[in-house]
Amino acid sequence: MFTKIIKFKQNNFSFYVIYLYKNQPELIYNAIKKKMQHSPVFFKKISVIVNIYYIKNEINWEKVYNAIISTGINIIGVSGCNNKNTIKIINNTGIPVLFTNNKDNKKIQNIDINEKKINNNIIPKSIIKTIKEKGSLSLKKDVFYNKSKIIYNPIRSGQQIYAYNSDLIVINNVSTGAELIADGNIHIYGFMRGKALSGANGDKNCQIFCNQLFAELLSIAGEYLLQDQIPKKFLGKSSRIYLKNKTVTIKSCN
Incomplete structure (x- = not known):
């Protein structure tokens, strides 16, 4: 008699993403703690994905990782990483590196965008229609659900x-x-x-x-x-x- 042991099934989960704009662990730690003071219950044992796309110079991942987890936040993955050496370092710490669609990444990386107006991890290619000169996203037509x-x-x-x-x-x-x-x-x-x-x-x-x-x-x-x-x-x-x-x-x- 066959007994089922495991099953692979696709599910949808919602995770918060921390976008890093600075490479200094101390600044990152202080910024997170300041955010936590406003909503301590919300941030208690929260799991996040860390996006390092906006860090242009080489990141000291070990120090940044320790700075984040010392606040009580759990890191379940890293995204926005295009540096092969950094990817290797992150993988060695046991944290998975997550990749978005390569075609979409090229579209976004070749354009000087306004960091505050675009979030390339939550905006799917179905609604990335055109980009204005100033770098903010705009839609050619309404999004149809x-x-x-x-x-x-x-x-x-x-x-x-x-x-x-x-x-x-x-x-x-x-x-x-x-x-x-x-x-x-x-x-x-x-x-x-x-x-x-x-x-x-x-x-x-x-x-x-x-x-x-x-x-x-x-x-x-x-x-x-x-x-x-x-x-x-x-x-x-x-x-x-x-x-x-x-x-x-x-x-x-x-």
Whole structure:
């Protein structure tokens, strides 16, 4: 009788990426610790990918690695590395080096881009249509999403739902510890107590709509708002969450 031992299956996960712009371990450590002071619960034992694309000179990976993990952050991979010697050093530390699509990398590397306006790890080639002279991304036409993904059952703690290239609609309650991720908008027609991450592919025009807002975390295109940052007047209320001047903003739907 055949007994199944392992199974390979493709899954989708959402990880935060730390982009390094400086090569000094002490500056990196201090910058992370300063960020942690604003949201200590959010950063507790968080796992990240470190992107070193913007480090032009050779990086002292061992010192940078120690600086990051000494803050309590776990590193699960390194991306944006094109130096063969650096790749070898990183691999020797047991950290995997992650590669994006080579064709997309060439497109981005040959253009003088504005670092603050482009994130080549979260913007897929499907929406990289044209690049203006100043270096910011622009679209030739609107991004079209697939048919919305609709969930009728309650989302329990520990569950993660991902709507690839589409909106996500939940016609039920979302428990604490659950996670909703969508490349498009997110609609919750019930109690929302978990995490909601809209615009996962970098679309800053996406929004989140909650019938009764008690969320642990609200995020749009990488910008986020934690539960203790949500004004009390919106708790339990029907709310719309969107980006305004790169800040996650909440507005009542009533």
